[in-house]
Amino acid sequence: MPGATITAAQANYDVTLRDDTDGLDPQAAAEALRDYDAVLATLGDQFNAEAFATDNIRCGIVANFGVGFNHIDASAAKAAGVAVSNTPDVVTDATADIAMTLILSTCRRAGEGERIVRSGKWHGWGPTQMLGLHVTGKRVGIIGMGRIGQAVARRCHYGFDMPVIYYNRSQKEVDVPSRQVETLEALMSQSDVIVITVPGGGANTNLVDSAAIAAMQPHAVIVNVARGDVLDEEALIAALQDKRIGGAGLDVYAKEPLVPESLRALENAVLLPHLGTAALEVREAMGQMALDNIVAWDRGVALPNPVN
Numbered sequence: 001m002p003g004a005t006i007t008a009a010q011a012n013y014d015v016t017l018r019d020d021t022d023g024l025d026p027q028a029a030a031e032a033l034r035d036y037d038a039v040l041a042t043l044g045d046q047f048n049a050e051a052f053a054t055d056n057i058r059c060g061i062v063a064n065f066g067v068g069f070n071h072i073d074a075s076a077a078k079a080a081g082v083a084v085s086n087t088p089d090v091v092t093d094a095t096a097d098i099a100m101t102l103i104l105s106t107c108r109r110a111g112e113g114e115r116i117v118r119s120g121k122w123h124g125w126g127p128t129q130m131l132g133l134h135v136t137g138k139r140v141g142i143i144g145m146g147r148i149g150q151a152v153a154r155r156c157h158y159g160f161d162m163p164v165i166y167y168n169r170s171q172k173e174v175d176v177p178s179r180q181v182e183t184l185e186a187l188m189s190q191s192d193v194i195v196i197t198v199p200g201g202g203a204n205t206n207l208v209d210s211a212a213i214a215a216m217q218p219h220a221v222i223v224n225v226a227r228g229d230v231l232d233e234e235a236l237i238a239a240l241q242d243k244r245i246g247g248a249g250l251d252v253y254a255k256e257p258l259v260p261e262s263l264r265a266l267e268n269a270v271l272l273p274h275l276g277t278a279a280l281e282v283r284e285a286m287g288q289m290a291l292d293n294i295v296a297w298d299r300g301v302a303l304p305n306p307v308n
Helices: 003-010 026-035 074-079 092-107 110-118 147-160 184-190 210-214 233-241 280-299
Strands: 038-041 061-064 083-085 140-143 164-167 193-196 221-224 247-250 269-271
Touching: 003 280, 038 280, 061 280, 074 083, 083 280, 092 110, 092 147, 092 193, 092 221, 092 247, 092 269, 110 269, 140 147, 140 184, 147 164, 147 193, 164 184, 184 210, 210 233, 233 247
Parallel strands: 038 061, 061 083, 140 164, 140 193, 193 221, 221 247, 247 269
Antiparallel strands: none
């Protein structure tokens, strides 16, 4: 945790800090629920139904350090009398910035280009060297038009003059010039650049499947800054290997931190280590928001950011 988060927590509570950066497995998560009044959890901690099925739960709140909480079974937590919170809003701009990083890096082959320079294989500029996809003016399709999706849309429209379309399960009015399409297939087939920003888990698992990927145009690129389980990773790898699509930019993976070797071997994929919110001031804001929810629970008042 950022130092500011630890200091703020220790000012109010008896704090136990884990030295191990590996996430809690369900058994360890169950032990935490039995041993502590509150848990400040992160993405790798598996608070699934099995964890909440434990007896003698002492914990009253699992405050998630992050907006996505598909690693926490919120329904099972509620049934066990445990509140769950997350950290929306503070992550929006940072995540949208990483989406733009991946759009530009994938379209303009920046990752591949850097590897060529670092390997000493660059032999100088040429008129047809490493031609990529020009971003300005291309149509972007956004899957999930929540806070992050709209932040990406604003950057694309106002920064790069990109027409915006989006797919959302419900009708949604937004304040950026854009057009909602009725089906995922319509978005996939009409977009030059596709950005995934929907929550992970549940009905969104493998939302972008092999059929959706097959609908993409041959030059199109896909970017995922949501959760790894939203995108069928095997289908994506196959499409990239066969060069049926232009490329992919990923900040998240189906089984983090495992990234398949077959994916790592692809030059037409830009791969980041889940950097979506990796800026100190953002992480400090996330930590404070998580603590604010714990403090609210402790005082018996409504949580600022409940998810169950």
